[in-house]
Amino acid sequence: MDLLNQIIRQPVDPDYAVVAARGDEPVRGRWVLALLAVIIGALFAVAALQTTRAAPALKSERSELINRVQNAEREQDELRVRLTSLSGEIATLRAAALGDDDASGVLETRIEALDPVVGNAPVSGPGVLIVVDDSPSATADARDRVLDIDLQVLANGLWQADAEAISINGHRLSSLTAIRSAGDAITVDFRSLTRPYRVEAIGDPRTLQAQFVESPAGAWWNDLAQNRRMRYEISDVKQLDLAADPGMVLRHAGKATS
Amino acid sequence: MIPLLGLLAGIVVGIVLEPSIPQVLQPYLPIAIVAAMDALFGAFRAYLEGTFTDRVFVVSFISNVLIAAAIVFVGDQIGVGSQLATAVVVVLGIRIFTNAAAIRRALFHA
Numbered sequence: 001m002d003l004l005n006q007i008i009r010q011p012v013d014p015d016y017a018v019v020a021a022r023g024d025e026p027v028r029g030r031w032v033l034a035l036l037a038v039i040i041g042a043l044f045a046v047a048a049l050q051t052t053r054a055a056p057a058l059k060s061e062r063s064e065l066i067n068r069v070q071n072a073e074r075e076q077d078e079l080r081v082r083l084t085s086l087s088g089e090i091a092t093l094r095a096a097a098l099g100d101d102d103a104s105g106v107l108e109t110r111i112e113a114l115d116p117v118v119g120n121a122p123v124s125g126p127g128v129l130i131v132v133d134d135s136p137s138a139t140a141d142a143r144d145r146v147l148d149i150d151l152q153v154l155a156n157g158l159w160q161a162d163a164e165a166i167s168i169n170g171h172r173l174s175s176l177t178a179i180r181s182a183g184d185a186i187t188v189d190f191r192s193l194t195r196p197y198r199v200e201a202i203g204d205p206r207t208l209q210a211q212f213v214e215s216p217a218g219a220w221w222n223d224l225a226q227n228r229r230m231r232y233e234i235s236d237v238k239q240l241d242l243a244a245d246p247g248m249v250l251r252h253a254g255k256a257t258s
Numbered sequence: 259m260i261p262l263l264g265l266l267a268g269i270v271v272g273i274v275l276e277p278s279i280p281q282v283l284q285p286y287l288p289i290a291i292v293a294a295m296d297a298l299f300g301a302f303r304a305y306l307e308g309t310f311t312d313r314v315f316v317v318s319f320i321s322n323v324l325i326a327a328a329i330v331f332v333g334d335q336i337g338v339g340s341q342l343a344t345a346v347v348v349v350l351g352i353r354i355f356t357n358a359a360a361i362r363r364a365l366f367h368a
Contacts (some may be wrong), residue, residue, distance in 0.1 A: 007349055010298045011356040012307075013318040020309035030260060033312045037261040040294045041268020047287050049272065066305060098315060 119174030133196035147251035157217020
């Protein structure tokens, strides 16, 4: 406080008083004063010019970046569409290659049974919709925000409650899907989500919701909703359509031993 | 009168000539301007009190600008540049406000 008081008490350079008290100041050096005034004025002008000049440059840089991101996203979507059509082609070719003998029939039944489970095929049916979101005071306290671990717990709770297929904001989860945070956003399959988070799960409509609420994940989210005031709404839905996980790729192939 | 004319001439010169500040010195320009404003207000107050001296003004201006820039420079080197810049702006800002209040009292008796 003493420092601040000192600043307020003595805002003028004390040398002015000292030299004035001496009283022997000759009138000279006017041109130095003028020069200094010119320099100060030029400083003002240059700084103001630079700031106004830099503003549009920064703005265009920003919009350029946004453009690039949007282009990349569009390209990604196109690639995804292509991937879906190619997967369809693979399925047709596989069916043609397998032929229609007994062993192939067994293989095809297995593929048909496993595809929806691993997330390789679109599924539809009754299930639950869980909408979660940051609490209204999230800007004040970072702990009031939904974290990646909260969504992980939610998804695992749904698997535990015998959900057959889960998607978060339209991204289908498979056993290989990563839910993690990158910067401020939560990513699923390395694509960032925007709030609120809509978790859709297909499962037995009679037991799915009850089992989820009783699971540790249900308790976890109850706690978050009550103590952190996060949004947490569960509702039954008669018909859900979940797309296939486009991230599924063939990693391992072997010759059929028949 | 001379300083006022010089100030205006400087602004015109700056706008017309648009001298480019070296990239290295650019971060210190705003701080230098705040220090210059402090020196200007201090000088004007001294002028109103009848104690103004050219030489003190020149010396105080140059040393203010250099010290302010040096503080920020050292801060940049040790990683607290923006905080030290804030400190300089706060201290000089307080002085500017105090001097401005004194000038107002002297000019308008209010």
